Structures are given as C-alpha cells and as structure tokens.
Amino acid sequence: MSKVKTGMGRRSFIKNVSLAGGGLIIGFNWLACKRAAEEGGKEMALEMPDEWFEMNGYLKIGDNGVVTIYSPNPEIGQNVKTSMPMLVAEELDVDWKNVIVEQAPLNTDVFTRQLAGGSQSIRQGWEPLRMAGATARKMLLTAAASEWDVSVSELSVENGIISHTDSDRSLGFGEIAKAAAQVEVPEEVELKDNSDFKIIGTSRKNVDAKGMITGKPLYGIDVHRDDMLIAMIVQPPAFGMEFKSMDAARAKEMSGIIDVFTIDTYPEDMEREWSDVAAFSKLVVVVGESTWQVMQAKKALKVEWDLNPKLTKQIQILEKSAGLAEGGGLENSDIHYSLMAQLGSDNSETVRKDGDPEAAFSNAARVIERSYTCPFLAHNCMEPMNFFANVTNDKAELLGPIQTPEYAEKSVNKRLGLDLENIDIQMTRMGGGFGRRLYGNFLVEAAVISQKMGVPIKLVYTREDDMTNGVYRPAYHVTYRAALDGNNNLTAFHVNAGGMTESPLFADRFPAGAVDNYLAESWTIESNISTGAFRAPRSNFIAGAEQSFLDELAEEMGQDPIQFRLDMLKRAQNDPVGENNDYDAARYAGVLEVVRDKAGWNNGSSTSSRGVAAYYCHNSYVAQILDMNLIDNEPVIDKVTCAVDCGIVVNPDAAKNMVEGGTIDGIGHALYSELTFKDGVTQQNNFDSYRLIRHREAPKKIDVHFIENGLDPTGLGEPPSPPVQGALANALYKATGKRIYKQPFYPEISTESREIKT
C-alpha cells in the first residue's frame, strides 16, 4: 500500500456541485437510462437514484448506490472515457456495473491536465484518479464507522458494500453516501497494492459503445439547438494567399442564407497560445439555416484572393530557391523535397556529440550513408472540424470536440475579452483527434462568428475545408551515416535530421548511448504551410527511417537485425555512452526479445517476407514483426506481431484495440498517404485523391503481447504507430529486393496507376 497526500479540499467539492446539477448540454446520456450487462450482451436497467451526493469533483454517489464518475480528459477514440474512470472505481471499490460515466467539462479547479495529447492521460492520471476514488472510499468508511460506532480498521469494502464482520452488519454506499459527503476530506489516503486490483487489469467494454452502435448524438457535429444556425468558412485556395474582396450578393439571396461576412480569427495584436495555429486567420463566413443551403451558398460566392506579401518576405531560405521567389511564396512539393535534401543540412546545428565522430568517420574502413524523406500529411479525423458556440454579451458557451480545452479557454478569453469564469467549455466525444484538435482555431472561429451574429451557431467544416485548412504533419528528411572499421564494427553514428517546419530529431534516443562516437544534428526550413503535432509527432517519421537504416546496417555488417539491435542495447544498458539517454535499454530489449520469440523469428518457418522494428516513444516500448507477401504486385500483409511494454495494462482488450489501430494507422500512412502542393494549393482535398488505408489493405491478423512488469502505466495512443513503418519498409525490402527511402512506400514499389480503388 502506498500513502499519498490527497491535496483535495472543500474547494474541489463545492465547485463541482453546480456541475453535477447542470449535466452535459449534449443531454443524451444513454448510460443514465440503461447499460449493457457485461455478460451475454443482455441489458439491465440501472435504476436512477432519487438523490445524488457529491463526494469530490470526480464522483458522486446516489442514494441507491449507483456511482457517477466524471471522466476528466477529452475522448478522441483512445478510450480514456472508460479507462480513466476504471482507476477511480478501483480505489473506490465499487462494482463496475453500478458505475455511470460522464464526460467532465473543463474545470481547472478540480482536474489537472484536461488534455488529450502525448499519450499522457493514463500515465499522468494514474495517481490523481486513484486518489479520488480512495478519498471517497475513506469518507464512506469513516461515515459507516461512526454510524456503527466502531473503528474504520474493523471495516471491509467490496463491490460497494461496507461490512463489519464482528457484528455481522453491512450497508451499501448509497445508504451512507449522505453522511459520507459531510465527512472532512482526508488529508492522506492509502492506495492499493497492484495485487489487490479487481478492475484495473480486467477488460471493460467501452462505456459509449452502445451509444455509438445505435447512432446516438455523441459528437460535436451532432449538437443541435432549436435556435441554432449553421456556419461554414471559405478560405484562400492556396497557402501564401489572403482575402482581397468578395461579391456576396447572389449568395445572400439564396434560400436559407442569413449572412455572409469576413472574420479575423487571430488579429495581429492578439497574444496567441501555443495552440492558436491556423492556416488562415482571415476567412469568409457563410451563415444559414441548414448545412446543405450553406454549402450551396459557398459555391455561389465570388471571392478574390491575393498573394500575401508578408508571407513571401518571411521565408528567407525559400527565396534562395529558383521558382519560389516569383511564385510569391506559393510552394511546391518538388521544391520542398529538393530544398530539404540540399539546403537543409547546410544550416544544421549540433544537438549532441559523444566521443570524436569526425575522427571515427575519417578513419572508417567503410561509411554507409542513406537519406529518408516523407511528405506532409493531413490528420483527416473522420469527424471534420466543428464547434458549437453561443456567445452573448457576458458569456460564452462552447461545446464540441477539442483536445486542449484549457488553452482554448484562454484563447477565447483573449480574443473575445470575456472573463475566464464566463467561458464554459464542454467536450463531446470526438470522431478522432490525432493531434489536429490540439489546435483550436475552429473553436475560436465559432466563438467569433456567434458573437458577431448574436445567436448560437454550429461551425462545420466540409471535408475539403478540413483537408485543405490543416495543421499538417510536417515534411521531414533525415540522413544517417554509419562508420565501420576493418572488422565490421560500428565505430560512429551520425544523424542529421530536419523538416518543414520542425526537425524530427530525438538526439538522446537510441542508438544514442550505444555508440562511442555519435553526432546528432538538426535543422528546420520555414514554410507558409501550417504544421503541428500529428499522432506520435516526429516519431511518426523518424522511427521508420531509423529502423530501416538499422536494418540495412545490420545486413551490411552481416548480422541478424534483431541480434544486432540487442547487442547495441546491451551496450547501452551495461556501459552507456553519455548521460542523457532517454530510454531504458532493458525494457527496449525486452520487447524485441518477446516479439522475436512470439513470431518465431529464429525458427525460420515463415514463408512470408518479414521485417522487424522496435521503438520507444511517449514512455512506452513497442516492437513489431510484419509478415507480408506481394500478390499481383500488391502488398498483402498477413500478420503483424506486436510486443508492447506500457507497464500495467489498465484495460487489456481496449489496449489491444489501440495497438491494432495504431499498427494499421502506421502502415496506412507509410504506405499510401501524402499531401502535396502545387503553387500553394493542396493537390488532395478529399478521399478520392487522398488515400487512406482501407479494409482490404489492413493486416489479416494482428497479434498483441503485453509485457507484464507491474510498473506504473504509460500510454498507448501513439507508441504502436511509429515502429511498424520500419517493420513494413524492412519487409518490403525482403519482398521486392528494393530498399525504400521515401514515404509513401506504395508508389515506390508499384508500377500500377495511383488511382484509389474503393
């Protein structure tokens, strides 16, 4: 048992009472009526209590023993809305069948880090969420002890029933909740030992599953109010352009159209939050009665656009390149690639240096050098960007899909000049996030539009708006060099990485620490194209590149690719080079050994082309072996075997779902997806031109093995998607005899036309 200070006071208790009364505006809580019983798929009605008692900001208990747990973090499909409440329920010792989960609104007084990003929700929620459950449990026990006039230590709790064995008395949480809610919040509580877990480590179904499969209004795009209007935007057709003028006469006359105007989401004098990233600040807005009518009016608008002179000037380095200066900052993908290959590394800075890499390279018997590159990517959440806003003179009510509500609140505060306490942000379930909804420009746009109109509005992006007005995964480029001596020993390793507009380098990550002479360099190139975090930022490219390079290196050195990595990791474990290595070499090696054994790597029985990769990011370790064949020149992936070390697995089947999804996502983007530019215009704007992985292309089988080590849990939203890209590249090499250096891989291996087959 571990003792922790609760740090919880009356404040978190009192603050939340109003929240409980209000409930969620989206208003539909299917679970409040009924929930599927875990067994047999049969349904069981869950009676609602007559009265609720607030225990703390995280939970309330009904007089019949039903418990509502508020899930603090945004749900983007990573399943925190189920697994975070499981942590609370565990320490509360309530029967999971009696738990109702509700999405908490933004509430910085009660919750810390209400953010979906970096695969941190479970890792950083591990202690506070269990503490919330343990605190309430202690208050319930204290109340029961005083009711029976016995000491707390004589009591036991199971499944929401408190028992006093000596006197053969017991009562349910509901019976004592009223008294417990009056008990002083304890300053310290004890948390369970891992061996006492009853909920953590068992598979619990997604709490929204029933709502999702019956089509309930769970998402931001589903929000409806009777007095609400629909708003849509029209943006410049190219990055590097801006609004000049418009003729809205015809659009305004169309049926159902209320108004057409322009907004400036982020005026120049506004101090931006890090999350205030927008492709275009000045937008044309069309407001009308229904989505279809507004879509038609958008097409009828006549808007003139101009080159944005400021953007042209900003990009110093681009002016050096032929063809760009005349274009006035309208960028082209072919120029991006040549810029990254040529100019980028000229401007690099050293981030880490161990030993004497220059000497090792000049003394090398052999130097192996390879470069890898990848395109921009659009996030393409299935649910396009949208937000509901109802802004009045003194209040803003905002409801929808946002990964960073806390920052969005600050942005609205600055943009609209409303006090923070008068800005209410509530989160809906999200149809994907992948990093795009970290950047809440659409929320601010919705707020500005509602303020201007003086009515509630729902802003909705079309797919085309969404894809061409993104905060994209940057385009990256990396060059690796390895020095080998006369005995084929690796004597130096050099990584030079950069991108538009950030570098993918992790200087302290493997193989740093495993090589005596090591040099890591970084560079960036500016661009007019807006970029940001995309599921497993930076790792989403560099993992695949690094793991491809290590594979090629092992081959050049005549070594087995897994043993080669294990030997390097052993060096990093026993005698690490440098002090800042950011990974645990033993855990890293652990996943490689497990995946090797589970996939039967050494028994040589597989007839498929196999590739292996392992990577560490977002505090978790993942190794994958991918088996594939080329059939009629098409890659057919038979199986991916995954070994994952994320410490304690809170909800095993849901965790497996995450690993499967991340694996498919990693394969899909590496193989098929790209966003390219011609004169600043994205060449893909919907799923007919932007290729996402589909059913037929998914692996036939994904085997997932978790390492059981009892360590505190880390996240899974991101770690499975980066390494599989390397495993895929290495398997493709086995299948085609060709090393691939450029993403997406498919056009590199295929002579077929690039047409998307549906």
Place this chain on the structure above:
Amino acid sequence: MAEFNVTINGEKRNLNVDPDTPLLWVLRDNLKLVGTKYGCGIAQCGACTVHFNGSAVRSCQVPISAVKDNEITTIEGLSEEGDHPVQQAWLEHDVPQCGYCQAGQIMAATALLKNNPSPSDEEIEDVMNGNICRCGTYTRIKAAIKTASNSQIV
C-alpha cells in the same frame, strides 16, 4: 423548396426542402437523425451509409427527391434496442475507437449479411472496402461480421 413525404425507419415524415438536398443532410438537419454521419460528401468514405429498400447506399449521394416511397432505414431504425445481431457482435468485439465511422460500417455490414449470410474474408473486404475507418478498427470489424454471420439469425 418543395414538399416531400418520405418514410424513414417506418415513420412517415413530411418535409419542405430543396429537392437537391442529399438524404444525408435531410436526416441530420431536418429529422435530427444524426447517427448517419458526414465524412466526405462524395461517396468515398461510407460514413453516411443507410439502407434503401434494404440495400446499402451512400446517403450523401441520394437527393431527397429520389427517395419517393422507397423504404429508408438508418442506424437508429436498425433495431429497437441495439439488439440486431450485427450490433451485438460489435459490442462483443468492442469494435469502436472514436466510433464515428461505426454506424456506416454497421449499415454496410448488415446489408452485406442480408445478401450473403456467410461471406468469405475476401467478400467481406470487398464490400467493406468503401467504408473508411481512420482509427484502424478493420480487423475487429471483420471479426464482428464473422461472429454475426455465425449467429445465423441475421
């Protein structure tokens, strides 16, 4: 604007909308049946799949004027309580991640099983290829379709 009388999930509905309005937006905006999702608007993602006389169609491509007296079923009308065998299989396999594509996937899968109660892997892949899942739940979708197929009560 024109007046239309249509039957959605067995219920007669009277509407006054532009004849070109896709069924998708009539469902979502006018009838508040928002289980049918918008994903692309160009027949590429399958999020908007509904049944048109029992066959799976992309509702973003069906103008309201084409509905006439054909029978339309949406995810909300697939079963009373989410107890269609395909929905039950979805629960059993805990398929959804973000869940946004799943109504469309379920409508495509139910239409598939109606025509072909025990599809092969290839047949499942072929029919379901038009439904994108950005979260990558494809392996679970396939497993759930097989479970529903074996339940023999589709």
